[in-house]
Each structure stands twice: as C-alpha cells, then as structure tokens.
Amino acid sequence: MSDWHPLARLLIFAGVALVIAGVAVQVLTRISLPFSLGRLPGDIVIERENFTLYIPLGTMILVSLGLTLLLNLLARLLGGGR
DSSP, X not given: XXXXXXXXXXXXXXXXXXXXXXXXXXXHHHSOXXXXXXXXXXXXXXXXXXXXXXXXXXXXXXXXXXXXXXXXXXXXXXXXXX
C-alpha cells in the first residue's frame, strides 16, 4: 500500500469513513437515546404558514467540538501532533 498515490489513499479512507458514519447514523436512529442531537438549546427554528427554517447552531457547535477533540486525539496518537 506504500506505492499508492496519497490522493488515492485519502479518497479510500474518506470513503470508508463515510460508510462507517452512515452505519453509525442508522444504528443510532434505531436505538432510543435520552437526548436528541437535532433539538439542542441554541438551535433556531422559525416556522411560518408554508415555511420552516431550521438553523442547528447548538448542534453544529457540539459536533464541531466533538470532531475537533477526536481529530486532535487521533493526530497525537498517530504522531502527527508533535
């Protein structure tokens, strides 16, 4: 695998990550959690007669923090964060 082009390797890993994320979403939607990620405090919902605007601000902040922590941990474990 060391003779593969770096872009090809990135695309393969990104595809595998998307498949894993898709399976995780399917599994998490089928089990009952004590909280719902889509309706957190800070999420903005504007409803009119024929119009609904949903801005998941609180959800975006939480997901961003979670991904930042996860990626920093992975970078340190893999030796990239020296």
